[in-house]
């Protein structure tokens with residue numbers, strides 16, 4: 543599974559079930575346009591740029607927009623219906639129809655409504671927008687997954703294969719980007735959603751640790767109790783998840799320490815999903831791991847929504863945007879692993895056959911057609927040569943004959 547790095551795998555996997563992703567920052571973010579170009583060219587995703595087509599084309603003159611779709615909120619033919627739908631969703635929260643009509647012109651709200659209505663399969667933004675502005679429409683409009691009320695995020699961490707953390711250096715961290723100080727219920731939601739992300743995207747058999755500064759009662763306090771309660775809730779909500787808590791980081795990750803500190807633990811200190819108790823520890827923790835451990839962090843991957851919306855960090859690189867589009871496509875895909883493998887096999891076979899056919903055609907042209915062509919090209923020349931030779935022979939014959947005749951004539955006269 544991990545022979546190839548996961549990030550490359552995500553891009554390859556996204557190609558097996560091409561989804562449609564809306565990019566709401568198209569009018570003002572060059573990196574989003576470059577990513578759109580790349581994703582369409584490499585068939586990673588179909589792209590819908592939100593904004594005025596002419597304005598976008600005039601702004602990004604060097605870009606190639608072949609195969610890219612445009613939808614402008616202000617010119618959208620079903621704008622009125624969409625505003626009404628937004629009003630229906632948010633009227634209980636005090637939104638008026640007039641406000642809904644104004645809100646729909648905002649590209650992020652518009653893209654999120656396209657997602658809600660199934661016109662696109664995912665939304666990616668945040669390269670030039672704050673997390674709150676990027677995610678608020680999704681939190682307000684898109685429903686949460688079954689059994690989950692809190693939207694959260696996770697990072698997939700990629701270390702060297704020999705790193706003795708996770709599964710050959712692959713593990714997940716949640717939540718490091720969205721929920722400030724979650725309650726035990728919210729923490730349980732974060733844990734369940736992170737386990738789902740680990741299964742769906744990283745294909746891990748989850749061994750989850752609920753992190754704290756205490757291991758199985760070694761310390762007391764409100765902060766510890768929150769993690770203990772959350773662990774119980776995870777077991778109730780999702781009994782299929784192998785979860786252990788509360789655990790200190792070393793008890794969660796080091797078998798040697800776990801053997802001493804943890805009695806009857808479900809695994810021996812080799813967790814592959816770590817849940818932080820709050821955003822301070824989560825955000826600090828993932829950054830320290832990334833820097834000190836020279837790990838790659840993929841994310842934040844927004845989780846817990848029924849339809850995917852992902853937030854980039856401002857100033858995200860082209861590579862990061864492309865990867866996030868691929869991940870969003872994978873989140874939107876309902877293809878089972880078997881179906882995906884089958885498609886990959888079919889694709890591989892089709893490519894192989896195409897290659898074989900091309901080679902056969904080339905060989906045919908080289909070996910069969912070309913010599914014929916050569917002959918036919920040479921034919922007129924040879925014909926000319928033949929004619930010339932014949933003519934020369936004729937001439938020679940005629941001369942000979944003349945001489946012969948003359949000789950006979952002379953001999954006749956002599957006799």
Ligand SMILES: CC(C)(COP(=O)(O)OP(=O)(O)OC[C@H]1O[C@@H](n2cnc3c(N)ncnc32)[C@H](O)[C@@H]1OP(=O)(O)O)[C@@H](O)C(=O)NCCC(=O)NCCS
Pocket residue numbers: 635673674675677678681682691692693694718719720721722825
């Ligand atoms: C997620 C976040 C962006 C939401 O911001 P916000 O829009 O100001 O939040 P609000 O409290 O006004 O909530 C808006 C709506 O979203 C809902 N909501 C907020 N957070 C939610 C969550 N985690 N899950 C589900 N719904 C949530 C609220 O219930 C509210 O819904 P309602 O209007 O239907 O009642 C905010 O929690 C945040 O800024 N988090 C920190 C992000 C950050 O700075 N990270 C730094 C590291 S990258």
